[in-house]
Amino acid sequence: MNNTKRPYHHGKLRQALVDMAVTVAEETGKDIISVREVARRLGVSSGAPFRHFPNRESLMTAVAEEATMRLRLRVERDLLAAPPEPLARLKTLGRSFIQWALHNPTQFKLVSSRRLFEFDSSASLPVHFDAVRQITLKLVTQAQEAGELPTGPLPEFALALRALAYGLARMQVDGQLPQWQVDVNQAEATLISSLNLIVDGLRPVRPHPK
Amino acid sequence: MNNTKRPYHHGKLRQALVDMAVTVAEETGKDIISVREVARRLGVSSGAPFRHFPNRESLMTAVAEEATMRLRLRVERDLLAAPPEPLARLKTLGRSFIQWALHNPTQFKLVSSRRLFEFDSSASLPVHFDAVRQITLKLVTQAQEAGELPTGPLPEFALALRALAYGLARMQVDGQLPQWQVDVNQAEATLISSLNLIVDGLRPVRPHPK
DNA sequence: ACCTGAACACCGTTCAAGT
DNA sequence: ACCTGAACACCGTTCAAGT
Numbered sequence: 001m002n003n004t005k006r007p008y009h010h011g012k013l014r015q016a017l018v019d020m021a022v023t024v025a026e027e028t029g030k031d032i033i034s035v036r037e038v039a040r041r042l043g044v045s046s047g048a049p050f051r052h053f054p055n056r057e058s059l060m061t062a063v064a065e066e067a068t069m070r071l072r073l074r075v076e077r078d079l080l081a082a083p084p085e086p087l088a089r090l091k092t093l094g095r096s097f098i099q100w101a102l103h104n105p106t107q108f109k110l111v112s113s114r115r116l117f118e119f120d121s122s123a124s125l126p127v128h129f130d131a132v133r134q135i136t137l138k139l140v141t142q143a144q145e146a147g148e149l150p151t152g153p154l155p156e157f158a159l160a161l162r163a164l165a166y167g168l169a170r171m172q173v174d175g176q177l178p179q180w181q182v183d184v185n186q187a188e189a190t191l192i193s194s195l196n197l198i199v200d201g202l203r204p205v206r207p208h209p210k
Numbered sequence: 211m212n213n214t215k216r217p218y219h220h221g222k223l224r225q226a227l228v229d230m231a232v233t234v235a236e237e238t239g240k241d242i243i244s245v246r247e248v249a250r251r252l253g254v255s256s257g258a259p260f261r262h263f264p265n266r267e268s269l270m271t272a273v274a275e276e277a278t279m280r281l282r283l284r285v286e287r288d289l290l291a292a293p294p295e296p297l298a299r300l301k302t303l304g305r306s307f308i309q310w311a312l313h314n315p316t317q318f319k320l321v322s323s324r325r326l327f328e329f330d331s332s333a334s335l336p337v338h339f340d341a342v343r344q345i346t347l348k349l350v351t352q353a354q355e356a357g358e359l360p361t362g363p364l365p366e367f368a369l370a371l372r373a374l375a376y377g378l379a380r381m382q383v384d385g386q387l388p389q390w391q392v393d394v395n396q397a398e399a400t401l402i403s404s405l406n407l408i409v410d411g412l413r414p415v416r417p418h419p420k
Numbered sequence: 421a422c423c424t425g426a427a428c429a430c431c432g433t434t435c436a437a438g439t
Numbered sequence: 440a441c442c443t444g445a446a447c448a449c450c451g452t453t454c455a456a457g458t
Contacts, residue, residue, distance in 0.1 A: 010442080030325070032242075035432065045443045050433065052441095113323070113384050115240070129389055150411040159390050160378065160404040164370065167377025171369075174323050179339055180369050194370040201360040201412040220423080245451065255424045260452065262422095 014052040016042055018062045022107065025063070031110040035059065060110065061117040061125070067107040068128040074100045075132055086142035087149065087199065093139060094165040094195045097132075101169035102188050109173055112166065136162055150204045161199070168195055224262040226252055228272045232317065235273070241320040245269065270320065271327040271335070277317040278338040284310045285342055296352035297359065297409065303349060304375040304405045307342075311379035312398050319383055322376065346372055360414045371409070378404055 010016065020038045025031055035056050036046050053059040075096045082092040101108040110116060119125055140158045143149040149157070168191045171177055182190045220226065230248045235241055245266050246256050263269040285306045292302040311318040320326060329335055350368045353359040359367070378401045381387055392400050 013441085034430090036430085046432085047434075047444070048442055054433095056432065109323075112380075112386070113319075114386070119385065119389075126389065133389065152407050152411065155391060156400065156404040156407050159381075159392070159400070160374065160408045162390075163377030163381055163404065164374045164408070165377070166381060167373030167375070168370065170322075170380060171373055171376060175329065176322070176324070179329075179336065179343065180372075181365060182369070190366065190369070194366040194373065197362050197366050198370045198374070198408065198412070201362065202408070203411070203413045203415075205413075223422085244449090246449085256451085257425070257453075258423055264452095266451065 010042070010044055010048070013042070013044065013048060017049050017052060017059060018066060021059060021063050022067075025106040025110065026104070029106055031060075031106050031113070032116060033060075057117050058121075061122050063107070064111045064114075064117050065122055065124045065128075067104065067111050068125055070104075071097070071100050071108075071111070072128040072131050075135065079135070085148070086139050086146050090136075090139045090143055090161070091196055091199055093135060094161070094199070095192050097165045098169045098191050098195065099188065102172055102191075105173040108169065112170070133158075133162075147204050149202055164198060165195060220252070220254055220258070223252070223254065223258060227259055227262060227269060228276060231269060231273050232277075235316040235320065236314070239316055241270075241316050241323070242326060243270075267327050268331075271332050273317070274321045274327050275332055275334045275338075277314065277321050278335055280314075280317075281307070281310050281321070282338040282341050285345065289345070295358070296349050296356050300346075300349045300353055300371070301406055301409055303345060304371070304409070305402050307375045308379045308401050308405065309398065312382055312401075315383040318379065322380065343368075343372075357414050359412055374408060375405060 017038055020041055021033050024033045024038055024041070035049050038059075039046050039049050042048075049059065053062070075093060078092055078096040079089060082089045119129075136158045137154060140149065140161065141154060144151055144154075144157075171180070172187050172191060177187055177190075178184065227248055230251055231243050234243045234248055234251070243266075245259050248269075249256050249259050252258075259269065263272070285303060288302055288306040289299060292299045329339075346368045347364060350359065350371065351364060354361055354364075354367075381390070382397050382401060387397055387400075388394065
């Protein structure tokens with residue numbers, strides 16, 4: 001409850017801008033936020049944000065960096081509690097990805113569509129993105145070696161499984177699921193069971209030894 | 211070559227607006243177009259478009275309607291030339307979907323993200339969308355009955371396969387494939403082989419009779 | 421019937437001036 | 440060092456006036 005008059009210097013404006021941008025985005029459901037509105041809500045002038053970010057794109061880059069890092073942390077944390085079998089871990093990965101997307105829909109749209117920032121301009125974005133990708137590659141390889149998945153070229157297989165999780169999550173955040181007759185209250189469960197249906201349907205030509 | 215002075219009445223402004231909106235969108239790669247720029251390019255005043263569309267959203271709805279219809283026609287046309295086996299037809303469907311997306315990336319982003327129009331406000335959008343969905347449902351059912359796919363609840367299975375094609379296409383149009391080490395010149399082939407890898411890896415528990 | 425163009429309330433961004 | 444606030448060049452949208 002700070003009801004003293006706002007000081008001339010905000011003090012932590014940079015981080016406050018990033019946080020408020022996330023708040024506004026998730027509130028409105030639009031990944032394209034107005035810099036002026038963010039400034040207004042923080043009680044600073046319309047020019048203040050440009051002391052910390054050269055333009056809106058660079059503010060959105062900062063938002064995307066934090067969001068991508070949180071997704072990575074979520075995935076890594078969930079894997080700590082996952083069973084040891086590679087295929088089960090792969091399903092955990094997919095579930096974490098989908099759950100994060102559904103609980104942070106606007107941030108998910110922002111980071112995945114990449115419309116509002118330059119992915120390669122960031123030092124951390126590619127790092128966090130690749131961390132999740134490397135986990136995917138490793139688990140697919142292990143599942144193939146364990147005979148839990150068909151053989152097949154690693155990059156394409158991992159890409160396809162990621163695309164499956166990505167596509168399911170995006171259909172929800174894009175609002176397509178009602179047209180697929182998915183009950184809006186069971187979207188998350190339906191998406192995860194759809195994912196598992198595919199992963200469990202993938203079988204090596206020779207059943208792996210029990 | 212009409213170099214006479216532009217008449218006061220454009221004559222076919224409505225359709226010209228829709229066509230120019232598509233042109234501007236695919237040229238700039240941004241699905242959010244400026245109504246003023248569309249008007250400018252057509253040599254009409256900034257207010258003219260609002261004689262034909264109450265707002266930008268309704269112009270984008272018209273663009274999305276045409277794009278969705280073209281996708282539907284593309285899919286239906288390709289299936290006419292496809293082999294009779296349900297699974298082969300399902301792969302054809304996925305290939306058509308991906309190819310259309312990659313050749314019309316901005317229209318694909320527009321219709322799939324649904325950010326710029328109200329899907330349910332259109333009479334034709336749901337019709338064309340559902341036509342493609344019904345084809346998917348039919349082919350999955352037939353493939354399951356033919357023993358070419360594992361059994362499993364129809365809606366989730368069809369949803370997952372659509373999500374797979376959607377996710378692959380979107381990863382490309384969102385610019386994510388470079389991070390998956392996909393050669394930009396072979397993106398289409400890589401996506402289609404990724405799709406087929408999954409579809410061919412799906413096997414019923416008991417191999418279907420030859 | 422259809423289009424013009426000024427007007428309004430917004431943006432993102434710049435920059436001299438303030439603290 | 441950091442913030443203000445007027446200014447500029449844009450938007451989407453409205454509407455009286457023109458053809």
